[in-house]
Every structure is written in structure tokens, then in C-alpha cells.
Amino acid sequence: MCADEKLIDGKAFARRLRHDLHEQAVALHARTGVVPTLAVVMVGEDPASAVYVRNKVRATEQAGMRSVAHHLPGDTSEAELLALIATLNADPSVHGILVQLPVPQQIRRDAVLDAISPEKDVDGFHIVNAGRLAVGRRDGFIPCTPLGCLMLIKSVRPDLAGQQAVVIGCSNIVGRPMARLLQQEGCTVTMTHLRTRDVAAEARRADILIVAAGRAGLVRGDWVKPGAIVIDVGINRVDTPAGARIVGDVAFDEVFPHVGAITPVPGGVGPMTIACLLQNTLQAARKAAAAT
Ligand code: NAD
Numbered sequence: 629m630c631a632d633e634k635l636i637d638g639k640a641f642a643r644r645l646r647h648d649l650h651e652q653a654v655a656l657h658a659r660t661g662v663v664p665t666l667a668v669v670m671v672g673e674d675p676a677s678a679v680y681v682r683n684k685v686r687a688t689e690q691a692g693m694r695s696v697a698h699h700l701p702g703d704t705s706e707a708e709l710l711a712l713i714a715t716l717n718a719d720p721s722v723h724g725i726l727v728q729l730p731v732p733q734q735i736r737r738d739a740v741l742d743a744i745s746p747e748k749d750v751d752g753f754h755i756v757n758a759g760r761l762a763v764g765r766r767d768g769f770i771p772c773t774p775l776g777c778l779m780l781i782k783s784v785r786p787d788l789a790g791q792q793a794v795v796i797g798c799s800n801i802v803g804r805p806m807a808r809l810l811q812q813e814g815c816t817v818t819m820t821h822l823r824t825r826d827v828a829a830e831a832r833r834a835d836i837l838i839v840a841a842g843r844a845g846l847v848r849g850d851w852v853k854p855g856a857i858v859i860d861v862g863i864n865r866v867d868t869p870a871g872a873r874i875v876g877d878v879a880f881d882e883v884f885p886h887v888g889a890i891t892p893v894p895g896g897v898g899p900m901t902i903a904c905l906l907q908n909t910l911q912a913a914r915k916a917a918a919a920t
Contacts, residue, residue: 634884634887634888634889634890635889635890635891635892636780636783636784636857636859636889636890636891636892636896637895637896638776638780638891638892638895638896638897638898638899638900639895639899641779641780641783641899641900641903642776642899642900642902642903643899645779645900645903645904645906645907646687646690646691646903646906649691649692649903649906649907649910650690650691650692652910653691653692653693653910653913654692656910656913656914656917657692660917662723662913662916662917663692663693663694663913664692664693664694664723664724664909664910664912664913665693665694665695665696665721665722665723665724665909665913666684666688666693666694666695666696666722666723666724666725666726666750666905666906666909667695667696667697667698667716667719667722667724667725667726668681668684668685668688668695668696668697668698668726668728669697669698669700669709669712669713669716669725669726669727669728670697670698670699670700670727670728671700671701671702671704671709671727671728671731671732671735672700672701672702672704672731672732673702674730677728677729677730680728681697681699681728683902684726684902684905685697687902687903687905687906688906688909691906693906693909693910693913696722698712700712702732703732703734704732704735705734705735706734706735706736706739706740709727709731709735709740710739710740710743713725713727713740713743713744714743716748717743717744717745717748720916720920722748723748723750723909723912723913723916724748724749724750724905724908724909724912724913725744725745725748725749725750726750726751726905727740727741727744741753741754741755742754742755746768746769747912747915747916748912749769750769750772750905750908750909750911750912751769751771751772751801751905751908752768752769752770752771752772752775752805752908753771753800753801754769756768757769757770758800758804758805761805761808761809762808764812769908769911769912770805770809770904770908771800771801771802771805772900772901772902772904772905772908773801773802773806773840773861773897773900773901773904774802774805774806774809775809775900775904775907775908776897776900776901776903776904777806777838777859777861777897777900778806778809778810778813779900779904780859780891780896780897780900781836781857781859782813784857784888784889785836785857785889788810788813788814788815788836789813789814789815790814790815790816791810791814791815791816791835791836792815792816792818792833792834792835792836793807793810793815793816793817793818793834793835793836793837793838794817794818794820794830794831794833794834794836794837794838795807795810795817795818795819795820795838795840796820796821796827796831796837796838796839796840796841796846796847796877797820797821797839797840797841797842797861798819798820798821799840802840802861803819803821803838803840804819806838806840807819810836810838815836818830818833818834827851828848828850828851831847831851831852832850832851832852832853833853834852834853834856835853835855835856835857836856836857836859837851837852837853837856837857837858837859838859838861839858839859839860839861839862839876839877839878840861840862840877841862841877842862842863842864842877843862843864843877844862844864844866844875844876844877845875845877845878845879846862846877846878846879847860847877847878847879847883848879848882848883849879849882849883849885849886851883852883852886852887853886854886854888855886855887855888856886856887856888857887857888857889857890858878858883858887858889858890858891859890859891859896859897860876860877860878860880860890860891860892860893860896860897861876861877861897862875862876862877862878862893863876863893863898864876864877874893874894875893876891876892876893876896878890878893880892880893
């Protein structure tokens with residue numbers, strides 16, 4: 629196998645997915661008059677969040693969907709934000725609602741996540757959607773990053789039944805839902821985290837290794853079983869003599885010779901997250917159209 633064949637090109641996969649979603653959005657509009665619509669709410673001036681929001685708004689429009697951006701000042705109260713969410717919940721022309729995290733400290737993150745209608749929760753963070761995923765129901769929204777990871781894994785290994793999967797990191801937005809998705813695919817899943825006694829030993833058993841710890845270069849060459857699929861979710865900014873760079877959680881050059889396939893950073897998981905957000909928005913719009 630040549631080196632390039634081992635690289636999982638998330639950018640190209642996401643481009644194709646967005647193209648398909650565009651066609652489906654146009655078809656839904658033609659058939660029902662419904663334009664899938666995503667409301668994106670941002671509170672405050674965090675520059676990284678502003679970039680994420682801009683990218684989401686642009687991608688939504690490029691996919692033939694509508695986006696409505698609400699930018700609230702940094703001193704917005706929790707009550708004011710919850711009132712906006714209630715308005716968006718009640719607006720039938722809005723199918724998906726996303727509140728860009730983090731929110732300022734005067735606002736409780738969980739209060740915000742709980743307030744979004746589960747049927748418009750295209751991030752998949754509401755406990756009702758987390759619960760649906762946990763009990764194996766397929767009618768909820770799945771968080772975008774693990775959903776994108778699963779698509780990339782299945783693009784190189786379609787049948788995952790019986791595989792040993794190890795997930796490093798167990799946050800609610802990546803690691804936990806990732807583990808549940810892999811379990812539903814028939815994998816035997818080990819979840820590891822900061823308190824795990826020997827993460828490297830667990831990782832070495834993995835046919836599929838997903839790394840979402842937020843630690844640059846955590847996974848070393850001798851952590852990886854030969855032929856494993858490695859999905860690097862990490863986004864870490866590191867300073868190098870040549871300037872700042874974005875790197876993943878995997879020491880890529882060390883790990884690459886051993887893997888069966890691996891996602892690069894950038895250009896692996898990142899582009900899939902927004903594409904999956906669009907997929908969830910289309911799913912929400914379809915459900916709304918079917919209900920009317
Ligand atoms: P988080 O900080 O909420 O969770 C990190 C998890 O990793 C925790 O469960 C922690 O116990 C575990 N962990 C940390 N250090 C560890 C270590 N040394 N060994 C084992 N486990 C360890 O982070 P998160 O929000 O899940 O994000 C993780 C990474 O993924 C970050 O770099 C983030 O930027 C990135 N991310 C990328 C995307 C994307 O679209 N590509 C989306 C979300 C998050």
C-alpha cells in the first residue's frame with residue numbers, strides 16, 4: 629500500500645458529503661417548500677468562536693440551506709439567552725438551533741443545552757438525544773464530531789463487528805458518544821481517560837483507535853497495533869520555530885508507519901464536523917416537513 633492510501637482524506641469526504649446534502653436540500657425544497665434552516669447563536673466576542681460561527685454560516689448557505697445568525701453581547705444574561713432559545717424553539721421556520729460554546733460565565737452551559745428543543749438540537753448535546761444514543765435508539769441527533777469519525781472509519785472498514793475499539797478521552801461531545809456509536813456497530817469498546825492506569829497498553833490492543841484528549845503528540849509510535857485505524861480528533865496549537873501550527877493528539881510521523889489508515893490534522897476529522905452539522909440540520913428539516 630502506498631503512503632497516500634493510508635491517509636483518510638476527511639476534506640475530500642466532507643466535500644462529497646456536502647455536495648450530496650446540497651442536492652438533498654434542493655430536492656426537499658422542491659418537494660415540500662421547506663428550506664432547511666439553522667439558527668446559530670453566539671454570545672460574546674471570543675475570536676475562535678467567531679471563526680467557527682462564520683464557517684458554519686457559510687457552509688450552511690453553500691449547502692443550499694438557510695442560516696440565521698444571532699450575535700448577542702458578552703454581558704447577555706442567562707434569562708435573555710433562554711428567551712431567545714424559546715423564541716427559536718417556537719419558530720416553525722427554524723429547524724436546527726446551535727449555541728456556540730463556550731458561553732460566558734454568567735450563563736450556565738447546561739441550562740442552555742437543556743433549553744434547546746431536542747427536535748432542533750442539531751449538535752446532539754441535549755440529554756434526550758444523549759439518552760437516545762445511550763439506549764441504542766436511532767431517532768435522535770448524534771453529535772457531529774463522533775458522527776463524522778464513524779463515517780471516516782467506515783469508509784475504510786465498512787464492517788466493524790467484533791473489532792476492538794479504544795477511545796482516548798471521554799467528553800460528552802466526542803469520546804462518550806463515539807464509544808456508544810462504535811458499540812452499536814458491534815465493536816468491543818474500551819474508554820480511557822486521565823485516570824486510566826496505562827493508556828498506552830489499552831491503545832496497543834486497538835483495531836480502531838480514536839484519540840480525543842486535547843494533548844499534542846500523546847499517542848506515540850509504540851502505542852499502535854500494526855494495521856490499526858487511527859482517528860485523530862485533537863486540535864492543538866503549538867509554537868514551532870517556523871511559526872504556530874495546528875497538530876493533533878497523535879505523533880503522526882512516529883505512528884504513520886504502523887497504521888492501516890489514519891486521519892491527518894488538519895484535513896481529517898475537522899472538515900467532517902461541519903458537514904455532519906449540515907446533515908443533522910437536513911434531518912431536522914425533513915422531520916419537520918413530514919410532521920406538517
Ligand atoms: P475535553 O477536554 O472535554 O476532554 C478531554 C478528555 O481527554 C477527558 O476525558 C480527559 O480525561 C481525557 N484526557 C486528557 N488527557 C489525557 C491523557 N493524557 N490520557 C488519557 N486521557 C486524557 O476535550 P474535548 O472537547 O473532547 O476535545 C478533545 C480534543 O478534540 C481537543 O483537542 C479538541 O480541540 C478536539 N476537538 C476537535 C473537534 C473537531 O471537529 N476536529 C471537535 C471537538 C473537539
